[in-house]
Amino acid sequence: MPGRTLAEVSATSDVERIEAPITWKAYLMCAFAAFGGIYFGYDSGYINGVKGMDYFIRQQTGKPIPLPGASEEETANFVLESWRDSLITSILSAGTFFGAIIAGDLADFIGRRLTIIVGCVVFLIGVILQTASTGLGLLVAGRLIAGFGVGFVSAIIILYMSECSPKKIRGAIVSGYQFAITIGLLLANCVNYATQDRLDTGSYRIPIAIQMLWALILGGGIAFLPDSPRYFVKRGKLDKAAQSLARLRSQPVGSDYVQHELAEIVANHEYELQVVPQGSYWSSWANCFKGSLWKPSSNLRRTILGTSMQMMQQWTGVNFIFYFGTTFFEQLGTINDPFLISLITTLVNVCSTPISFWTIERFGRRPLLIWGALGMLICEFLVAIMGTADGDNPATVKAMIAFICIYIFFFASTWGPGAWVVIGEIFPLPIRSRGVGLSTSSNWLWNCIITVITPYLVGPDKGNLKAKVFFLWGSLCTACFVYAYLLVPETKGLSLEQVDKMLEETTPRNSSRWVPHTTFAAEAGMTEKGTLAPEILEDVERKGSVV
Numbered sequence: 027m028p029g030r031t032l033a034e035v036s037a038t039s040d041v042e043r044i045e046a047p048i049t050w051k052a053y054l055m056c057a058f059a060a061f062g063g064i065y066f067g068y069d070s071g072y073i074n075g076v077k078g079m080d081y082f083i084r085q086q087t088g089k090p091i092p093l094p095g096a097s098e099e100e101t102a103n104f105v106l107e108s109w110r111d112s113l114i115t116s117i118l119s120a121g122t123f124f125g126a127i128i129a130g131d132l133a134d135f136i137g138r139r140l141t142i143i144v145g146c147v148v149f150l151i152g153v154i155l156q157t158a159s160t161g162l163g164l165l166v167a168g169r170l171i172a173g174f175g176v177g178f179v180s181a182i183i184i185l186y187m188s189e190c191s192p193k194k195i196r197g198a199i200v201s202g203y204q205f206a207i208t209i210g211l212l213l214a215n216c217v218n219y220a221t222q223d224r225l226d227t228g229s230y231r232i233p234i235a236i237q238m239l240w241a242l243i244l245g246g247g248i249a250f251l252p253d254s255p256r257y258f259v260k261r262g263k264l265d266k267a268a269q270s271l272a273r274l275r276s277q278p279v280g281s282d283y284v285q286h287e288l289a290e291i292v293a294n295h296e297y298e299l300q301v302v303p304q305g306s307y308w309s310s311w312a313n314c315f316k317g318s319l320w321k322p323s324s325n326l327r328r329t330i331l332g333t334s335m336q337m338m339q340q341w342t343g344v345n346f347i348f349y350f351g352t353t354f355f356e357q358l359g360t361i362n363d364p365f366l367i368s369l370i371t372t373l374v375n376v377c378s379t380p381i382s383f384w385t386i387e388r389f390g391r392r393p394l395l396i397w398g399a400l401g402m403l404i405c406e407f408l409v410a411i412m413g414t415a416d417g418d419n420p421a422t423v424k425a426m427i428a429f430i431c432i433y434i435f436f437f438a439s440t441w442g443p444g445a446w447v448v449i450g451e452i453f454p455l456p457i458r459s460r461g462v463g464l465s466t467s468s469n470w471l472w473n474c475i476i477t478v479i480t481p482y483l484v485g486p487d488k489g490n491l492k493a494k495v496f497f498l499w500g501s502l503c504t505a506c507f508v509y510a511y512l513l514v515p516e517t518k519g520l521s522l523e524q525v526d527k528m529l530e531e532t533t534p535r536n537s538s539r540w541v542p543h544t545t546f547a548a549e550a551g552m553t554e555k556g557t558l559a560p561e562i563l564e565d566v567e568r569k570g571s572v573v
Contacts, residue, residue, distance in 0.1 A: 034557040035264070035292065036285035039548035044290045044521060046275035046283035048192045053199070055251055055274060056191045060202035062142065062183035064240045065149065065176050067210025070348045071372065072233040073115055075218025075365065077106055081229045086110060086162060091225075108485035110162065112478050115349055117166050119474030121152075121173020123467045126181040128174070130463025134260065138186040138459075139253040145178025146245030150238055157235045160227065172237075173470075179244070181466035185459055188450030189254040190274050193521045197386040200450055201379070201443035208376040208438060210240070211348055215369045222365055256455055256522075259291050262570015264563060267291070286547075287521075289558040291455070293546035294523035296562050298454040299569060314457050314464065322515065323529035325457055331513060332449040332465030338506045339445040340472035342402055343499030344437045347371055347430065350480055354492075355427075367427060374431045378438035390518040390538060391444050392510065398440020399507035405433035406500035413493020426493065441506070445469075451517045451525050511535075 038044065046052075076082050080091045083106060092104050106114070125145070132141040152172025159165035183203060191199045217233045252274060258267035268288055272279045275287070302313050302325060317324025346354070351371060355364035386394060409426050416422040453461035482488045484495055516538040517525050524542045532540045551559035 034553075034555070034560065035268075035289045035563060036282055036556060037289035037293070037545070037547035037552050037558040038282075038286045038556070039545055039552070041524070041542040041545055043283070043286055044523075044545060045193055045287050046277050046281070048195060049276040051276045052192065052274055053195065056187055056199050057202055058247055058251065059142075059183050059187050059190075060199065060206045061240075061244050061247070062179045063203040063206025064210035064213070065179055065237070065244075067207035067212075068214045068237055068240060069118060069172070069176065069210070070207075070345065071211040071214025072218060072237070073118075074349050074351060074368065075215060075222065076230045076233060077111060077114065078364070079218075079222050079229050080104075081225050081227070085160065085227075103486075105486070108481040108488050111481040111485070113166060114162075114169070115481075116474045116477035118169040118173040118176065119470045119477055121170040122177035122180065122470035123173075123474060125174035125177020126463050126467035126470060127177075128463075129178040129181045129466075130460040132178070133182050133185060133257070133459040133463070137253045138182050138189070138257050139248055139251065141182045142179055142186065142248050143245045145175045145182070146241040147175070148172075148178065149175025150241045151175075153234060153237045153241070157231050175241070177467070177470060180470075181463045182459075184446055184450045184466065185462045186254055188447075188462075188522065189256040189458070190252075192275075193519060193524075195387065196451070197391065197443075197447045197518065198383040200447045201382045201386055203446055204382070204438070204443035205376075205379040207442070208372070208379045211372045212369075212376045215365075215372045219365050219369055255288070256291055256295075256458070259288075259295050259566065260455055260570065262567040264288070264292065264567060289547040290521065290523050290545055292566050293550040293558060293562060294526060295455045296550060296566050297546055298456050298526070299566075302456060304456065304569060310457075311460060314460055322533060323526070325454070325461075328452050328454075328529070329457075329461055329464060331452055332461055333468035334509070335445050335448055335514070336465050336469035337472045338509055339441055340469060340476055341499075341502035341506060342399075342437055342441055343406065343476075343496075343502065344434065344442070345473060345476060346480055346495070346499065347434065348375075349477055350484065354484060370427075371431060371434055374434045375438045375442075378435040379442060381439040382443045385439065386443060386447060387518060390516045391448055392514050392516040392534075392538060394440040395444045395448075395510035395514055396507065398436050398444070399503055399510055401436035402433050402441070403500050403503035403507060405429045405436065406496045406503055409433070410493055410496035410500060413496065417493050448514065448517065451520075451522060452515070452529070454526055455522075516540075 083104060084091050086106060089104055129141055149172050152168045152175055155168030156165055159168060187200050217236060221229045221232050252270040255267040255271040258270060268279050268284060271284050271288055275284060277284050302316055313325055314329045315326050317326045319326055321327060351368045355367045409429050412422050412426050449462055449465040483491050513534050515534040520528060523546055528537060528540045547558055550562055553559060
């Protein structure tokens with residue numbers, strides 16, 4: 027049911043007064059949600075290391091651990107079979123794919139905050155099953171269930187942060203999600219490094235069980251934060267939207283800043299409902315695919331942009347390093363401690379990501395994605411060429427590792443955070459939760475596809491491409507470069523409602539020159555008292571009972 031009707035909401039035609047000044051309290055409340063990235067990162071990192079542990083390989087395959095002085099053939103064969111490696115790694119991505127889509131629905135029915143909490147509970151169940159496992163079946167089942175929880179969290183955290191964050195720091199705050207992913211990767215590598223030599227179930231159970239802590243911190247902490255004001259507007263609960271906005275902006279409910287921002291959200295939502303009217307449950311999903319492919323502001327174009335953006339992020343190939351890096355470095359044959367090299371690449375990832383907090387607001391989303399793709403493709407082709415031409419030379423391998431680290435630097439400071447920032451900004455409110463859910467599910471779908479096929483590309487019993495696999499990643503990064511130049515709009519410094527207007531009035535290549543010139547509230551209609559027209563408030567509240 028809709029909330030209590032607000033008698034009036036102050037509005038403005040000044041594009042600079044639609045949001046309150048930033049306070050530290052508001053910043054920290056929005057930034058806490060980024061902690062959810064630790065889920066994604068820790069899981070990517072722990073499974074990479076666990077698959078290379080002697081005890082885990084023996085338990086899963088029944089092969090004896092090679093003794094000191096064992097032949098190169100015995101050592102090379104002491105790995106997980108390609109099909110087993112592929113299944114263990116990719117099954118989580120299968121769960122996250124469906125979890126992200128379901129989360130798009132749940133976030134509109136029960137709210138962004140509660141959906142995240144539900145995701146934490148589901149994730150906990152999956153982790154408990156994985157920790158209890160001693161064979162393949164329970165481990166796979168646990169990773170599948172945990173995947174649903176990760177899907178819930180990874181989709182709705184982005185949605186929550188994008189809808190709650192002030193426009194001037196939204197990019198930096200959402201980039202914090204990617205930074206949390208890198209922290210998760212680092213923590214996992216540290217734990218793996220500490221337990222790798224254990225010859226009991228603790229070698230893999232300790233890294234798995236630690237994940238419970240992340241779920242408890244995120245689920246418990248976010249329960250004390252307000253839900254998204256834009257969720258309440260969508261549901262027609264304008265009084266709750268005002269209260270939520272007041273908490274997020276550290277302002278009283280009656281503040282002009284809170285009133286003006288609420289009026290802009292309400293007026294924009296009313297406008298979007300006129301463009302694409304609401305209907306049944308299935309028609310609400312169909313709305314994601316309505317409009318012209320050639321019109322940047324159409325729902326279809328935005329959905330394609332969001333899903334392809336996440337596909338491209340996976341095409342960069344960075345998860346090859348984080349999922350399969352340990353085994354890849356082992357196959358190079360000249361590295362004594364592949365776990366240490368994986369830890370170094372993870373440290374590069376962690377240290378590089380915070381750069382994006384400043385650059386994404388200083389230079390914008392579009393330049394970072396264009397130049398980041400260019401830097402990555404150069405590094406990847408260099409790694410491929412060196413490894414193919416002189417891959418048995420220890421000096422060449424060291425140079426390859428150096429360029430892999432530079433490649434990770436480019437990813438971590440550009441495409442890593444940039445793709446998440448953009449998908450949280452481009453969708454209009456009526457389809458935002460489903461649009462972000464579809465985009466996130468695309469990330470996990472391609473994550474799954476890559477983790478399924480990669481063992482067959484580089485496995486010693488299959489393709490055994492070794493460094494040649496970087497020719498593939500370099501080619502795909504070339505596609506990312508062209509894609510970013512032609513299709514990605516610039517959304518820096520705009521409110522989510524202003525992004526809607528920008529997409530209507532310009533093209534991606536000219537978007538950086540667009541400036542807001544009016545407000546939705548002014549276009550929708552203001553009274554002589556400077557308030558939003560009452561019929562707009564009534565209409566949004568009336569339609570709010572329809573999901």
